[in-house]
Structure formats: C-alpha cells, structure tokens
C-alpha cells in the first residue's frame with residue numbers, strides 16, 4: 001500500500017497527519033495481511049486523541065480497507081483501547097488475588113475517594129484516569145500501581161499512591177519504583193504502536209530485583225535443589241515417554257480430541273461421561 005492510494009473521507013481526515021506512520025506500520029506486514037496492522041494502528045490513533053474516537057475508527061477502517069464494524073469489534077474488545085477521552089495519566093491499581101490480599105483494594109478505594117472518581121473515570125482537570133486492573137504481571141511486588149502501563153509503585157500503600165497522583169496533578173516529577181520515567185498516555189501509545197521513543201529515559205531495563213529472586217534465594221540458603229537437575233539439559237518439544245507407559249501413536253486422539261473434526265465430535269480430555277466402553 002502506498003500513501004498515494006489512501007484518500008481519507010471527511011470522517012477520518014482529522015487524523016491525516018498520522019498517515020505516514022500508519023503506512024509504515026502497515027508495511028511491516030506481508031502483502032494481503034494488512035488487517036493484522038489494526039492493533040498497532042489503534043494505538044497510533046490514540047497518540048493523537050488519547051482514545052479511539054469515531055474518527056479513529058474511520059481512519060483505521062479507511063487505511064486498511066475494512067469496515068468500521070470490524071474496527072469497532074477489535075477496539076471494544078481490548079481494555080487498552082479507550083472508548084472515551086482519557087486522562088494524561090492512566091493510573092492502574094491491581095486488585096487481583098495477590099495484590100488484593102496485600103492491600104491492593106485498599107489502595108484503589110483510597111485513591112478513588114481522594115480523586116473523586118471511580119473505575120475508568122477521569123478527574124475534572126483531565127490529568128488522571130483511575131482504573132482497577134487485573135494481574136499486572138508483577139505479583140512479586142504486590143500490590144502494584146502502574147502509570148500509563150509502566151510500573152510506578154511497587155508494594156504500594158494508599159499514602160504512596162495518593163502522594164503520587166497529587167504530584168502528577170501538580171506537574172511535579174514522579175520517580176517510579178523501577179522502569180522508565182513516567183510519560184503521558186499519548187506518548188506511551190507511540191511506543192505501543194511500535195515506534196522508537198526518542199525521549200531520554202523513555203525505555204528502561206534492569207536486573208531482576210530481590211522480590212523476583214526471593215524463591216531462588218531461599219532455595220540457595222536452605223540448600224534446596226531439584227535432584228539431578230542439570231541446567232544444560234536441552235529443552236525438548238516432545239515429552240519423553242514415562243517409564244512403564246507406552247506413547248500412543250496419536251496423543252491427541254488418545255485424549256479424545258480429533259484434530260480435524262468439529263469440536264462436537266470430540267470429547268475434551270478427562271471427560272469420561274459418554275466415553276464408556278461399548279460392549
């Protein structure tokens with residue numbers, strides 16, 4: 001696809017400035033597979049408006065040559081595509097199992113009360129959108145709070161979270177517990193669309209921290225090891241047969257799953273009802 005072939009209608013023209021980057025994204029995909037570019041394109045439109053507006057939907061549909069219903073079906077499925085204007089800082093508090101046990105819900109509740117907004121709502125000054133989130137994949141630092149998807153507070157407390165949002169609202173610098181420095185949600189969308197971020201400190205990396213290594217450390221301290229474990233053992237793609245058991249010719253069929261038959265023809269593995277041997 002070339003930029004000379006895309007003629008935006010008035011419904012999408014407001015985002016014409018994104019066309020060069022949109023075409024760059026589409027060019028990453030094989031010919032005939034351009035619709036696979038929809039996910040990064042949706043992030044791209046959020047760099048401009050901060051959410052996926054009807055204009056953003058029209059833009060994606062027109063550059064990909066698909067219809068708006070197809071774009072809408074994807075944009076409304078994933079929570080990272082926002083359906084209404086979102087604050088400069090998206091503050092996500094994990095309230096999933098481990099974080100909840102360690103106080104995540106209390107962090108969320110006190111933030112909500114302090115900010116005067118609930119889940120997926122934005123403060124009147126447009127600075128903060130609050131959301132409670134499912135596991136943010138940092139249970140070792142529970143409870144965790146992210147800002148624009150970067151880890152901002154590890155082992156969060158209500159006081160730390162309230163102090164952080166106050167700083168953000170006042171335009172003061174916030175130092176995250178780890179990771180890259182805090183940016184705006186629109187800036188983050190550019191990274192999520194797959195473009196290198198030119199700002200200093202926009203991307204960070206580092207060694208695993210003590211909470212992440214806690215299990216290994218404890219095992220070492222107590223001399224716990226897996227018998228006969230050899231770290232150089234090659235990773236195989238097939239399970240070796242257990243001693244005393246023979247490997248079926250087709251494990252999938254043995255489990256009742258016929259690979260080329262409709263699901264209704266196959267019983268899920270472990271489901272014995274109706275699988276009685278006929279005599």
Ligand code: FES
Pocket residue numbers: 094095096097098099100134135136137138139140142143144
């Ligand atoms: S439960 Fe909160 S990060 Fe996993």
